Amino acid sequence: MRVAVLGFGSRGDVQPCAGLALELARRGHGVTLVAAGRYAALAGAGVGFAPLGVDPVAILESDEGQDWLRSGPLGFVRGFRTVVEPLAAKLVAEVDTACSTADLVLAPALGAFGRHLHDRYGMPYRILHFQPGEPTGEFPNPLVPLATLGRLGNRASYALVERAAWMMLGRMVNRLRSSVLGLGPMRGSPFAADRRAGVPVLCGVSPLVVPRPVDWGEHVHLTGYWRLAGSGGLGELRDFLDSGPAPVFVGFGSMVPSEPVRVAEEVVAGLRGARMRGIVQGLPVAASDEIRVVGEVAHDVLFPRMAAVVHHGGAGTTGTGLAAGVPNVVCPFFSDQPFWGRRVAALGAGPPPLPIKGFSRDALAARLLAVRKYREKSAQLGRLLRVEDGVKKAVDLIERC
Template identity: 60%
Template sequence: MKVAILAFGSRGDTQPCVALGRGVRARGHDVTVVAAPRYAPLMDGLALAPLSVDPVAVLDSDEGQAWLRSGPLGFVSGFRRVVEPLAEKLVVEVDAAARDADLVLAPALGGMGAHLSERYGMPYLLMHFQPSHPTAAFPNPLVPARTLGGWGNRVSYAVIERLSSLVLGRMVDRLRRSVFGLGPARRGREAPVLCAVSPLVVPRPRDWPARVHLTGYWRLPPGPLPDEITAFVEEGPRPVFVGFGSMRPPEGLATRVLQALRLAGVRAVVQGLDVERSANVLQVEEVDHGALFPLVSAVVHHGGAGTTATGLTAGVPNIVCPFFADQHFWGARVAALGAGPAPLPVRRLTAEALAARVLRAVPNPRLAARLRVEDGVRQAVDLLQLSG
């Protein structure tokens, strides 16, 4: 069987897709991952269909960062402004990569799985990296509220979907016509959903239908750390990790972080911030979180879904400093699980507040031990019901 996995985002979105792809390949199937070429080193035998547009470069641009900071309504409208000029090229590339697949695994945004299935007839499943199916248990993770009440929680999903349809519908229909030769999109059958989140972290809502599966995290085995990082970790007390993923730090954040580290009296590995190296601070760029996090005393991060999962699994305190979107959701979950303090939104981050959280943060080792034995990839592949 030929399986196409569509991985359109940054490393945090692509790495789980690769982990799932490896699990599918281990069952004897051919797997193609459609992703940016910068992630080729992750493939390890999987076929890569490279996209000509680099999502990291798009998100790192001034326009991309403004889009990401713009809240739910601005996020949807900004998607059209930032992505639409690139969309036709991307859709043509995805079509070429997936048209011969026997099964497509796709994210919900853009509806590519549905378009491919309608055009070529293959089945598809949706991949969610945050719990995005409507429920009364909590609001849509893009909405920065812990609860809106049962009715309000469910309505929040409908509002986000309606806004998406209003803003993106014309573009989607144009691309369906020009690339696939299809008419306007209509609501069809509801596809099965594989949600790559642990039920230990987000309990499965009782009102989800049977076709929505909370599988557990899709993780790659940790790789080796550079000698420089290993030596730094081993030469003194366990350091703190500080990194905010692909988020562009606001002015002065690096200075406030360094002040917080001095106030707390801790060593640190700092990723992605422009800080000066010293005896107590090692500045790094890309690093394997799965390998590093078990070796540190705490992790300070933005609350991305993948980073949160890795931090919780490592069994060290998570100090979440959300910027926007679902990061507030994950910060609230960390606090609710007793795996870290209340989130500290980056717009309110001061040296004193961050230092206090570093000193007070405690882990949840029992949760970490259970997460480490959970096999989300196996669960997801079992649910695919693949035949040879």
């Protein structure tokens, strides 16, 4: 079977897809990982790689991309028209070329590429989720920054979010379907259409972190995290790690604080207030004897060496932090990040979230000083997550279906 695995976004989005691709290749399937060119090294033995010329990291690091990230939830969606749409035709054409001969497409829900490729070529597809995005009455859509709206409100929130997204992006999607793929327009949200058709959904989240909702349909599979082992090394950080007590990792991924210099100063002061060493990523911090500054680094290798990890609460980073078995301090910006912050606290794997809007040295120091009481539950959860084989379960389901 020829399988195309689409990995859009930054490393945290691509790495789980690479894990699926590698396991499929090990079982004898012809697999192509489709992702930004900078992630070619993530394609393991036997996995083909189709590079995308549209680089999400370069977009987010641009001045326009930085403004986009700071624009809040509604501004973020609207920003697709100004930041993403000029590049979208190229992206769609590249994906189309990479997947045209596939027998099966595994695609994230973002962009509904599985649906478009199915409409063009007729091949089946599976939807990849990195957060629990199927309707349930047990909690609202993870993009809603509230713990609950009641069972009816929780379930309704999924349709509301999907309809709002389609209202903002539907015209762009249909223009691209016509101009690039030669397809007719979609009359409504592709998410609702996929649900009516019973398209299988693979959710790469552990049921130990989010118990499977009882009202999910049989087409939704909560498989466990899709981990890619051996995805990097420690390099020059090894000497720093070996030279003293375990440090704290602080990094917010592709999220950019509206005042990065102020936040960087608060991070340094918070680490000093807690009398802890630090490894800082993505902030304008000066290196010192007690602080190291890093670029892109393999979280799955680094996090187990930390006393705690402070991050934005992205789905991939949260999963890696929990699997590392160390306390997580989540500083959500928007999107699904508040949801993951609440889950970490509910699991006893970290303190209550520290939203980036209220980020301060005192708040950070207080949470770091309190991490001791979360170590036991963090370590216990980490041990369970590390023996869970989400990749195997997901690929078993792919082959069975």
